[in-house]
Amino acid sequence: MSKELKESITVSPFFLFFLIHGTQTGVGLLGFQTKLFSGAGQDAWVSVLLVGVAFHVIGVLMYFLLKHAKNGDIISLHKELYGRWMGNILNLLLYCYCIVIVSIVIRSYLEVLMTWVFPSTPLWILSFILLLVIVNIVKGGFRVITGICFWGVILPSFLFFSLYYLIQYAHWSNLLPLFNHGIHDYFVSAKESMLSFLGPEFLLIYYPYIKNNMKSQKWFHFAVGYTTLVYVLVTLFTFVYFSHGQLLHTVWPTLIMSKIIRLPFIERFEYVYIFTWVLVFLPTCCIAVWGGVRVLKESIGIKPNITLWVSIILIEMIVTLCKDTIDVNRVESITIIFSSIFLFIYLPVLSIWVFIKNKLKKTNKEIET
Template sequence: MSKQLNESFTVSPFFLFFLIHSTQTGVGLLNFQSKIIKGAEQDAWVSIVLVGISFHLIIWLLYFLLKKSNNGDIMSLHQQLFGRWLGNALNIFFYGYLILIVSTIIRSYLSVLVTWVFPYTPIWYLSLIMIFVISYLVIGGFRVITGICFWGMLIPSLLLFTLYFPIQYAYWTNLLPVFNHSLSDYFVSAKESILMYSGPEFLLIYFPFIKNNQISQKWAHISQAYTTILYLFITVISFVYFSQGQLEHGTWPTLMMSKIIRFPFIERFEYIYIFLWLLVILPPCCMALWGAIRVLKESFKFKSRMSLWISIIIVHFMVINVKSKMDVEEIGGFLTIVASSFLYFYIPILFIFFLIIQAFKKAKSVGID
């Protein structure tokens, strides 16, 4: 049975809707169309739907494992299944995964800032500012991060109304013909869309901080369904506004759609888009950094301050050593491979391994060798 923390440290199950959705949306929402179009082309929306549905199964697996974990998190689950030493070694790998998420998101967002707004500002300077803001929020604890997730979803949602402008120039025939690609094409698009759906795996860290977490699963599935619908909507709008050639060679299609928005009192609306997007990337960054600190604290008994300093130094070092746009794409591709392997291979393997251990214990308890 998983551990339930004191109520003063927990949040209501309802907030799972914001916690999961806000960690699934990030800087990838600005350019995912250019990646998924290379596979199934105009049919890539099918892959978006299928991957979204598959994440409901992943959420079910996560809940099954967490309910069986001693403390309700992946650190105790690893030690429970593999022992202290091997369990802590696996926790280190999970720590590296979280640090990679923070570094990739920060560097990708800084790439947008340098290209569109601050072309002459050093990356190290912007990185320090970003890390300072994220660290300040993380120090506030899980409840503060939950508040950031709430506002990080609510305020940027207003930008959805701006999609009215590209709809006026839509060519709906861009979606035709339908279902005329091979399974391998759909697989390519699905692989490219996995990273933008990643986020439910943070449950492995903050599950004990959810009040009545044993009965909170419905909010996780509702949030996942909302994310799938949102990505499907943005995908369709992008496909009917841009041609396939424009999407394949465009860098940030979502930002490019914002350039057509004109108001008498705003000349460059895309600047508002970019700076509001800071609220979109803060939740996954804060959650991943907070999770990394918690892994070191729970696995190796490090103090929170020491864990924070170790983590932000590693993140800053990784960010400033990603120099070019090509390097940004490479680290993004590497994170896609790691996230896909973790979600679609490692989590099911943990599930199967747990079932095997349970069956072995049950057989042993009834005297079967």
């Protein structure tokens, strides 16, 4: 049965839209198109659409599980189903997942920042500054993080109007021929887009902090639908702007496209993209760090302040150990595999288990009566 906390630390269901969409859009939006194209080519937008639909299904499974969790989160569900020790081991794996997600997001953004703006600044200094910002936000609590998610969705959304400038340079024939790829090609593109869609799974941790949480499911689907629309539109605009050969050799297509924008008071509009994108990736980092802290608090009972600083140290170590793009890509590949197993294998199996368990419990009660 789901659980809600006191009203002073919870947020309205409406804000779930910003919590979900804010964690789904991040640094990947600046350059995910190149990896997508390596699979289904000009048809890769179909894979993006299918991944978006898959996350709607995952959302239904998550709400089913949370409905039957004792405290309304996966932390208590693990303990209930597996016992204290095994449940805590699974919760520790969930904590590690949160830490890795934050590390990847920060390292990917710093790759952009160091290439375009601060090429001579040491990696550890930039990451340390960003982590201090994250610490201050997380210390403010869940409602402050929700506020960051709100502005992290609203302010950068104005940048999408810049896509209007691309229409005059569009070559719509780049999208032809349609649907001429095999299932394996679509699968490759879907796998490459997975990392960009990650974020809704953190609902399994912060669900009790949503008021009337059982009625919030529509906002989850609105958010995933909006995210899917954004990714499909950006993918299509990228494909009609770049030729096939250009796209294969372009690292950050979204940034490159922003360079065509010329305003009387801004010479390098791509810098606006880069610095505004801090607000885009902060929601994911804050939610993940906060979620990791809560997992350890509820599982092992470690004080949040201690867990927070331990988490920051671990993230700083991982970020600085990723020396180049090859290291980042390697960690991303591992994360995609782990998250795919968690979302598309573990959650469905867990849902079936919970369903069978509840049916057996209901049958036993009927027999006893």
